[in-house]
Amino acid sequence: xxxxxxxxxxxxxxxxxxxxxxxxxxxxxxxxxxxxxxxxxxxxxxxxxxxxxxxxxxxxxxxxxxxxxxxxxxxxxxxxxxxxxxxxxxxxxxxxxxxxxxxxxxxxxxxxxxxxxxxxxxxxxxxxxxxxxxxxxxxxxxxxxxxxxxxxxxxxxxxxxxxxxxxxxxxxxxxxxxxxxxxxxxxxxxxxxxxxxxxxxxxxxxxxxxxxxxxxxxxxxxxxxxxxxxxxxxxxxxxxxxxxxxxxxxxxxxx
Amino acid sequence: xxxxxxxxxxxxxxxxxxxxxxxxxxxxxxxxxxxxxxxxxxxxxxxxxxxxxxxxxxxxxxxxxxxxxxxxxxxxxxxxxxxxxxxxxxxxxxxxxxxxxxxxxxxxxxxxxxxxxxxxxxxxxxxxxxxxxxxxxxxxxxxxxxxxxxxxxxxxxxxxxxxxxxxxxxxxxxxxxxxxxxxxxxxxxxxxxxxxxxxxxxxxxxxxxxxxxxxxxxxxxxxxxxxxxxxxxxxxxxxxxxxxxxxxxxxxxxxxxxxxxxxxxxxxxxxxxxxxxxxxxxxxxxxxxxxxxxxxxxxxxxxxxxxxxxxxxxxxxxxxxxxxxxxxxxxxxxxxxxxxxxxxxxxxxxxxxxxxxxxxxxxxxxxxxxxxxxxxxxxxxxxxxxxxxxxxxxxxxxxxxxxxxxxxxxxxxxxxxxxxxxxxxxxxxxxxxxxxxxxxxxxxxxxxxxxxxxxxxxxxxxxxxxxxxxxxxxxxxxxxxxxxxxxxxxxxxx
Numbered sequence: 001x002x003x004x005x006x007x008x009x010x011x012x013x014x015x016x017x018x019x020x021x022x023x024x025x026x027x028x029x030x031x032x033x034x035x036x037x038x039x040x041x042x043x044x045x046x047x048x049x050x051x052x053x054x055x056x057x058x059x060x061x062x063x064x065x066x067x068x069x070x071x072x073x074x075x076x077x078x079x080x081x082x083x084x085x086x087x088x089x090x091x092x093x094x095x096x097x098x099x100x101x102x103x104x105x106x107x108x109x110x111x112x113x114x115x116x117x118x119x120x121x122x123x124x125x126x127x128x129x130x131x132x133x134x135x136x137x138x139x140x141x142x143x144x145x146x147x148x149x150x151x152x153x154x155x156x157x158x159x160x161x162x163x164x165x166x167x168x169x170x171x172x173x174x175x176x177x178x179x180x181x182x183x184x185x186x187x188x189x190x191x192x193x194x195x196x197x198x199x200x201x202x203x204x205x206x207x208x209x210x211x212x213x214x215x216x217x218x219x220x221x222x223x224x225x226x227x228x229x230x231x232x233x234x235x236x237x238x239x240x241x242x243x244x245x246x247x248x249x250x251x252x253x254x255x
Numbered sequence: 256x257x258x259x260x261x262x263x264x265x266x267x268x269x270x271x272x273x274x275x276x277x278x279x280x281x282x283x284x285x286x287x288x289x290x291x292x293x294x295x296x297x298x299x300x301x302x303x304x305x306x307x308x309x310x311x312x313x314x315x316x317x318x319x320x321x322x323x324x325x326x327x328x329x330x331x332x333x334x335x336x337x338x339x340x341x342x343x344x345x346x347x348x349x350x351x352x353x354x355x356x357x358x359x360x361x362x363x364x365x366x367x368x369x370x371x372x373x374x375x376x377x378x379x380x381x382x383x384x385x386x387x388x389x390x391x392x393x394x395x396x397x398x399x400x401x402x403x404x405x406x407x408x409x410x411x412x413x414x415x416x417x418x419x420x421x422x423x424x425x426x427x428x429x430x431x432x433x434x435x436x437x438x439x440x441x442x443x444x445x446x447x448x449x450x451x452x453x454x455x456x457x458x459x460x461x462x463x464x465x466x467x468x469x470x471x472x473x474x475x476x477x478x479x480x481x482x483x484x485x486x487x488x489x490x491x492x493x494x495x496x497x498x499x500x501x502x503x504x505x506x507x508x509x510x511x512x513x514x515x516x517x518x519x520x521x522x523x524x525x526x527x528x529x530x531x532x533x534x535x536x537x538x539x540x541x542x543x544x545x546x547x548x549x550x551x552x553x554x555x556x557x558x559x560x561x562x563x564x565x566x567x568x569x570x571x572x573x574x575x576x577x578x579x580x581x582x583x584x585x586x587x588x589x590x591x592x593x594x595x596x597x598x599x600x601x602x603x604x605x606x607x608x609x610x611x612x613x614x615x616x617x618x619x620x621x622x623x624x625x626x627x628x629x630x631x632x633x634x635x636x637x638x639x640x641x642x643x644x645x646x647x648x649x650x651x652x653x654x655x656x657x658x659x660x661x662x663x664x665x666x667x668x669x670x671x672x673x674x675x676x677x678x679x680x681x682x683x684x685x686x687x688x689x690x691x692x693x694x695x696x697x698x699x700x701x702x703x704x705x706x707x708x709x710x711x712x713x714x715x716x717x718x719x720x721x722x723x724x725x726x727x728x729x730x731x732x733x734x735x736x737x738x739x740x741x742x743x744x745x746x747x748x749x
Contacts, residue, residue: 050652074658085653089671098667099657147657157656 078148572631580639638680642673
């Protein structure tokens with residue numbers, strides 16, 4: 001479905017991305033993980049033609065992404081960014097239906113699609129009349145996901161979608177998103193620096209470091225068979241929550 | 256599209272108010288000082304009657320043109336001379352007054368009694384030359400064929416001008432040069448000519464030290480100064496005409512010569528000379544309205560024109576400025592040049608900018624509108640550029656990622672997101688235009704600047720305020736209107 005073939009990018013003297021290759025079969029879910037500045041955001045943006053690679057090529061369902069094809073490819077992708085990326089001058093509903101209206105969809109068809117998406121992302125209908133700044137962060141992100149899904153795209157691209165959210169909302173959205181993408185069986189490319197999020201949502205993880213792909217595999221492979229010392233360092237930097245021991249003087253009265 | 260039609264029809268209105276507006280008394284004048292001063296005196300007298308808008312359609316050229324304008328109804332009245340009317344209507348400059356009255360009423364026109372002086376033709380000769388050659392009468396001239404004669408074009412063509420004069424005095428040996436009247440005086444001044452035609456109330460006679468040659472064979476007919484008018488206008492504006500007819504007999508030849516000299520020697524504007532003349536009349540200042548009443552009158556009289564001028568200039572500035580800003584946002588170099596140009600033009604004083612427009616576009620509403628447009632263009636284009644550049648990269652990418660067409664992307668996402676900044680630019684342009692449009696009166700654009708500029712010339716504080724206060728009120732109104740629009744544009748406040 002999606003093939004990145006030797007994609008590379010430089011900004012002046014700085015190499016953001018060394019030649020990188022990665023491919024996703026239809027319905028596969030891959031997470032691009034790595035620290036800030038590792039090139040993962042640059043890589044995902046080459047898929048949409050938002051960043052034009054200096055070398056290599058991106059194939060979308062066999063079509064090479066370029067100036068002429070970018071628009072068609074974008075219509076077949078849903079793109080979700082941090083905080084939803086909603087346009088402040090449109091209501092939530094206006095954001096969701098913008099492209100469909102420009103494509104002259106019939107009103108009934110738009111309404112039907114919006115109804116289905118409201119159920120899917122678990123959002124109340126009356127929130128659609130609100131403007132983005134009248135919504136909570138979690139609601140904005142649900143609207144952003146609705147907008148990405150509106151045209152029923154084959155590929156979903158998420159660029160650090162949940163970084164702006166507080167932990168409870170994030171966990172809830174992660175669960176909901178997992179349900180959505182497994183149910184729809186979409187091809188997913190997710191950019192995150194959160195290993196737990198990557199492991200939850202995707203079956204394959206691609207770890208980037210300084211513009212190079214250092215390891216591609218399932219989460220357990222990165223944990224148990226790290227390809228480089230950096231991989232183990234990255235993995236061990238993500239810590240599970242361990243409660244500190246209960247203070248001794250509180251133990252007796254409770255018992 | 257409907258907006259475009261509305262704007263175009265407003266442009267037409269601006270251009271045609273001179274011919275199409277009902278309830279306006281239009282006073283014409285010929286293209287020379289005396290005619291313009293008389294027209295201003297008449298206009299001032301009519302305005303004092305307070306019957307509606309009074310307009311002076313200046314400098315329409317010779318008798319034939321003004322008379323045609325009068326018969327067409329493009330103007331309602333103008334100052335004329337009995338001899339010129341007889342020549343034009345009856346082709347006989349010596350026709351009787353009764354014949355003239357009959358001819359006039361036949362075409363729906365009438366005349367007032369004499370204003371009090373005659374402005375007959377005469378030939379003027381340099382005093383020293385006349386003394387040297389001992390020429391005091393026109394009949395003396397025939398003997399001196401080396402005298403150089405420069406005549407106005409109109410005089411050359413008239414039967415009561417050169418052709419009749421030549422026959423009456425036997426001047427066939429002379430070959431006068433025809434030229435513009437003003438240029439004929441220059442020729443006299445420079446010593447390129449000795450004799451020219453002149454009017455008996457002509458200030459140039461004294462200025463150039465000319466003596467008028469005695470019309471000893473009584474060739475030149477009578478040229479009583481009168482006002483010729485459309486009978487229909489007289490019945491529509493009875494009080495104005497009463498005021499105009501009261502001027503009869505009030506201006507004698509020395510007074511008229513003095514008024515002409517004020518224009519030609521002291522370089523005063525005809526309107527100011529008229530104001531000065533009528534100001535000496537005891538009844539004039541007594542009729543002066545209160546400041547509040549005067550402001551009200553100015554708003555009614557000049558407000559629509561001022562508003563339309565500002566609106567159209569701003570409208571076209573938006574129409575051109577926003578696309579310009581969009582183009583600049585697409586190109587880094589172009590954007591830089593645009594912003595520098597915006598800063599530069601803002602530093603040009605508005606009066607200077609207006610004066611630049613005059614050689615290119617003449618005087619009146621058009622050059623004023625163009626100047627206001629130029630002022631508005633750059634804040635709007637600059638703010639469009641700033642607004643588009645101010646959209647966060649992430650949102651711009653999110654928009655691009657939707658796969659909209661470039662036009663949809665611009666119209667549905669980018670411009671609406673830049674709209675608050677663009678609106679601020681439009682507000683700046685509109686408020687600047689309200690202020691600058693008052694200065695536009697200096698180039699004949701009308702509006703609230705008209706009482707201001709007249710008041711400045713006359714050192715009349717009340718008149719200045721009558722223009723300045725409405726202009727300030729309009730600026731506040733525009734500011735308030737934009738505040739409302741801005742509040743409505745904040746998402747969620749709708």
